[in-house]
Amino acid sequence: MKSIRFNSSIALLAIIILLACKKSSTTTTGTVTNPVIVTSVGANVPEIYKKIYGASSITSDGTYITIKTTGLPDHKSAYYATTNTLYEAFTGTTFGGFTFNKNPNSMVSQNYTFKIPLNPAVNAAHTATPMGPMGVAINGIPLYNQYAGGGAALSGEIVSFDQGWGHPDPGSRYHYHVEPIKLTTAKGTDALMGFLLDGFPVYGPKENGATVATASLDAYHGHTGVTADYPAGIYHYHFSTDAPYLNGNGFYGTAGTVTF
16 A cells, blocks of 8 residues: 555656646747746637737636736846846847836736727727726737826836836836837737737737838727738727827727736
8 A cells, every 4th residue: 555655646746747847848939938828718718819828817708808917028138137047138229229228127927917808899988098007918018008107208218128128117017118029020010919908909010011100090099900810800009119109099999907
């Protein structure tokens, strides 16, 4: 009996070690490195949302898509601790050609829960985008609007955008205000980049091989048209190199919620 129990314990320990190794593995896609990401996708989640690879779980209740993330970037950053394998010093120029100047904020794992409409629809009220997370990128990083803290112009913070064109806020929450350059480099400048809280998709700065001019977009920095993911057409947002960079004048649709 002792021998049987001993062998069973060894077998159980081997399984635990094997599972642990699988969870801590990393993969590389283009310039993007995926750290410890174990995505659990519910049975009723549409294929488009499975492109959100940086989530710990994605589920659907038929009305909302719920996305849970830690908010840590899957690419190298000067804001990671120097002991982290994804730490990389940055001394070059950042978004807009400015010389990088690191801000004093740290970057800490979060517990985000994004709840967005499964079937987004226009809302004539076009409620204001919040200060803080207004959407989520496909790598699980929150998307922020065009304003710095207190509603100030973003120009004063741009210098602190790292090599991924993101940075952490005083609450240690890493985020993007502008094009997530590591994602567009790896996935394509016309690829799906994420979703805002109203459920409408976000794309890179190009469409049909051409840069989308801000002047061609509406007040909410989007337009309706066909995309690779939505052949029947859908309203969608675009990143741009000029303000509002993504959005800042209000949601096109009815926004869901985010908690952290």
